[in-house]
Amino acid sequence: MALHITDDTAADELLTENPLALLIGMLLDQQVAMETAFSGPLKIQQRVGTMDAATIAGYDPEAFTEAFKQTPAVHRYPGSMAGRVQALCEVIATEWDDDASQIWTKDSPDGATVLKRLKALPGFGDQKARIFLALLGKQYGFTGAGWREAAGAYGDEGSFRSVADITSPESLVKVREFKKSVKAAAKAPR
Numbered sequence: 001m002a003l004h005i006t007d008d009t010a011a012d013e014l015l016t017e018n019p020l021a022l023l024i025g026m027l028l029d030q031q032v033a034m035e036t037a038f039s040g041p042l043k044i045q046q047r048v049g050t051m052d053a054a055t056i057a058g059y060d061p062e063a064f065t066e067a068f069k070q071t072p073a074v075h076r077y078p079g080s081m082a083g084r085v086q087a088l089c090e091v092i093a094t095e096w097d098d099d100a101s102q103i104w105t106k107d108s109p110d111g112a113t114v115l116k117r118l119k120a121l122p123g124f125g126d127q128k129a130r131i132f133l134a135l136l137g138k139q140y141g142f143t144g145a146g147w148r149e150a151a152g153a154y155g156d157e158g159s160f161r162s163v164a165d166i167t168s169p170e171s172l173v174k175v176r177e178f179k180k181s182v183k184a185a186a187k188a189p190r
Contacts, residue, residue, distance in 0.1 A: 001141055005166050006035045011042040018051050019101035020092060022140070026132045026163070027088055027123045032076055034163050034172075040074045044085070047074075053092035053100065061086065087122040104142050111137070111147030130154050134164035 003016045005025070014021045021041035029037035045051040047067040048059060056064070064086060068078035075081040096102040103121075104114045111133060118129035134154035136142035148155035154162050160174035 001139065003139055004168060005038045005163060007169065008039055011039040014042050014045065014051065020053055021051050023100045024085055024088065026128060027084060028075055028081060029163060043074045052098065053089040054098045057086055057089040057093045059086065084123045091121055104136050110145040111150035114144055115150040131162045131164055134162065138164050
């Protein structure tokens with residue numbers, strides 16, 4: 001299993017090999033292009049020298065924010081997103097033994113349990129948690145019972161709704177078209 005989300009081989013390899021990187025990419029996926037969000041973990045690793053939750057959580061907040069601001073910026077809102085990444089890493093370090101994958105592996109959880117665990121993370125609301133659960137199930141090898149149901153529409157087979165469905169440049173185009181149609185429908189007069 002190899003992820004192909006960013007169109008950057010090194011960024012995609014980090015996402016594939018490091019569960020924390022994947023979780024941080026999902027956290028960053030708001031108000032920026034998906035490729036930018038999921039390329040963020042590689043930029044963080046290159047700038048602070050690690051992709052370890054405890055180390056990131058304990059990193060000097062001002063220095064961490066400065067790392068986010070370096071060109072190209074990790075996110076368009078470097079201050080607030082740097083704080084959110086550190087808050088997420090604090091929870092991973094203290095509640096999940098510095099191992100993000102425990103969220104979906106500890107005690108062989110079902111889909112509903114993983115969804116509950118994800119929603120308890122800083123920066124993960126219902127929709128982001130469902131998208132991430134779908135990403136785990138569709139591309140990351142998670143097979144917990146009921147994951148598709150817990151992920152809602154994001155778990156639908158053959159859909160192109162979110163980052164969970166991006167496996168190639170072509171599927172990225174389909175996801176973008178879907179998102180564009182949803183926004184247009186929301187803006188249309190009723």
